[in-house]
Amino acid sequence: MLWLNLVKVNLEELAQKTSEKVAQINSKCKEMKSRIAQLEAKNQQLIDEKQEVTESYNKLSAEFNVYKESMMLLKASADKGQALKFINQMVREIDKCIALLNK
Numbered sequence: 001m002l003w004l005n006l007v008k009v010n011l012e013e014l015a016q017k018t019s020e021k022v023a024q025i026n027s028k029c030k031e032m033k034s035r036i037a038q039l040e041a042k043n044q045q046l047i048d049e050k051q052e053v054t055e056s057y058n059k060l061s062a063e064f065n066v067y068k069e070s071m072m073l074l075k076a077s078a079d080k081g082q083a084l085k086f087i088n089q090m091v092r093e094i095d096k097c098i099a100l101l102n103k
Contacts, residue, residue, distance in 0.1 A: 063094050
């Protein structure tokens with residue numbers, strides 16, 4: 001009889017410890033799910049930022065190409081005053097884009 005009581009007590013202790021471990025695992029699982037959600041949100045934010053930077057880069061690259069072409073026009077143009085105005089306009093637009101990127 002004493003032996004059965006010991007087995008019963010041991011089984012109850014084992015059940016209690018198992019229940020505590022399951023609760024700990026569930027808690028960790030909830031923490032991990034929360035962390036995953038945070039990381040997924042951060043990942044999406046970085047993807048969006050990368051897209052914005054890529055678009056800005058492409059726009060600046062195109063404007064830079066226009067600037068290079070205008071420099072060639074300046075060298076070859078008989079009307080340097082008009083070419084200078086065009087270049088100044090391009091430089092102002094590039095400066096505006098750079099200011100937007102710095103925001």
